[in-house]
Amino acid sequence: MDPLTHSVIGGxxxxxxxxxxxxxxxxxxxxxxxxxxxxxxxxxxxAYIIQHRGISHSILGLVFEVIFFAWILRRLDPGPFxxxxxxxSLPLILHVICDYLTSYGVPLLSPFDQTNYSxxxxxxxxxxxxxxxxxxxxxxxxxxxxxxxxxxPAWAFWAVYxxxxxxxxxxxxxxxxxxxxxxxxxxxxxxxxxxxxxDEASHSYQRxxxxxxxxQAAHLSDIAMPNGDFPVKASMDSLKVRRFLAxxxxxxxxxxxxxxxxxxxxxELMFSSRGLARGRVLVSVDDNGKITGEKEIVSFWTPDxxx
Numbered sequence: 337m338d339p340l341t342h343s344v345i346g347g348x349x350x351x352x353x354x355x356x357x358x359x360x361x362x363x364x365x366x367x368x369x370x371x372x373x374x375x376x377x378x379x380x381x382x383a384y385i386i387q388h389r390g391i392s393h394s395i396l397g398l399v400f401e402v403i404f405f406a407w408i409l410r411r412l413d414p415g416p417f418x419x420x421x422x423x424x425s426l427p428l429i430l431h432v433i434c435d436y437l438t439s440y441g442v443p444l445l446s447p448f449d450q451t452n453y454s455x456x457x458x459x460x461x462x463x464x465x466x467x468x469x470x471x472x473x474x475x476x477x478x479x480x481x482x483x484x485x486x487x488x489p490a491w492a493f494w495a496v497y498x499x500x501x502x503x504x505x506x507x508x509x510x511x512x513x514x515x516x517x518x519x520x521x522x523x524x525x526x527x528x529x530x531x532x533x534x535d536e537a538s539h540s541y542q543r544x545x546x547x548x549x550x551x552q553a554a555h556l557s558d559i560a561m562p563n564g565d566f567p568v569k570a571s572m573d574s575l576k577v578r579r580f581l582a583x584x585x586x587x588x589x590x591x592x593x594x595x596x597x598x599x600x601x602x603x604e605l606m607f608s609s610r611g612l613a614r615g616r617v618l619v620s621v622d623d624n625g626k627i628t629g630e631k632e633i634v635s636f637w638t639p640d641x642x643x
Contacts, residue, residue: 337434341466342368345434346427347473348490354482355423359413366405367427393432394446401428437498439520439606450632451583456520457501465497504548505529518585519546532586532605539563541586541605559605559612559639562589570625571600576617576632588613588639597622603637611636
C-alpha cells in the first residue's frame with residue numbers, strides 16, 4: 337500500500353491504545369518506515385534481499401525492527417522497554433498485514449525463502465478508505481480523543497471495505513464468463529478487477545478489465561508467455577530460474593542482445609502501478625547457450641502486448 341495509508345494506520349493504532357503525542361508521531365512514522373527499503377533499489381541487483389519488500393517485510397525482519405526501534409528511540413521516547421516494544425510492534429505488524437492484502441505480497445519467510453505471500457484483494461492505492469481514515473484520525477487527534485470507542489469508526493470502515501473487496505473477488509471469480517480467469521485487483525477501484533486467462537492456442541496471457549457492476553469483461557491485450565527462443569530455453573538451465581518458476585505464477589520474459597550473447601530477464605505479472613511485471617531473475621547467456629551469470633533482481637517493466 338501507499339506510504340500515507342501506512343502512516344495513517346500507524347496513527348490509528350497509536351490512538352487505539354492511547355499514547356503520548358510524541359509516541360503518536362513516532363508510531364505514524366513507523367507505519368511507513370519499512371518502505372525506506374526502496375532506497376536500496378539504487379544499490380543494484382546485488383542488494384536484492386534488502387530492496388523493497390525484501391527481508392524488511394518478513395517475520396524475521398519484523399522482529400528485528402521492533403526491537404531495534406524500541407532500543408534506538410529509548411531516549412527520544414522514554415518509558416518501559418516492554419511497553420515501547422508493544423506499541424511499536426503495532427504499526428509494523430499492520431504494515432506487513434496491509435501489504436499481504438495486495439497483489440504484490442510480502443516474502444514472509446525471507447531470507448530463507450523469497451516466495452511472496454499475497455491475499456490479492458486490494459490494490460496498492462485505496463483512495464476511499466485512506467481519505468476516511470485520514471479524516472477520522474485528524475478529528476480524534478485534534479479533539480485529543482483516544483481508545484477503541486474513538487477509533488472504532490475507522491477500523492469498522494476498513495473492515496467493511498476489506499469484506500467488500502473480498503466479496504467482489506469471490507463474485508468475479510465465480511461468474512461463468514470469468515471462471516477460467518485469475519482475478520487480481522485494479523490499482524484503486526474495488527469494483528473493477530483485472531482478469532488474467534491462459535490461452536494455450538496463442539501461447540499468451542489474455543488480459544481483461546472486469547466491471548462487476550455491469551457484469552462485463554473487456555479484453556485489453558494479450559501478453560506473450562515465455563517462448564521457445566534459444567536464449568530463453570538456455571536460461572532455464574539456471575537454478576535461480578527453476579526456483580523462480582516453481583514458486584511464482586504468470587511468468588514473463590524479455591531479452592536484450594549483447595555483443596556475445598543475451599541477457600534474459602524473468603519476471604511475473606503483478607499489475608503494479610510501476611509496471612505490469614516485476615523482474616526477478618537476470619541470466620546472461622553466451623552465443624553457445626552457456627550461462628555466464630545469474631542473479632536475483634528487483635525491477636518493474638511492462639511486457640510487450642498486442643491488443
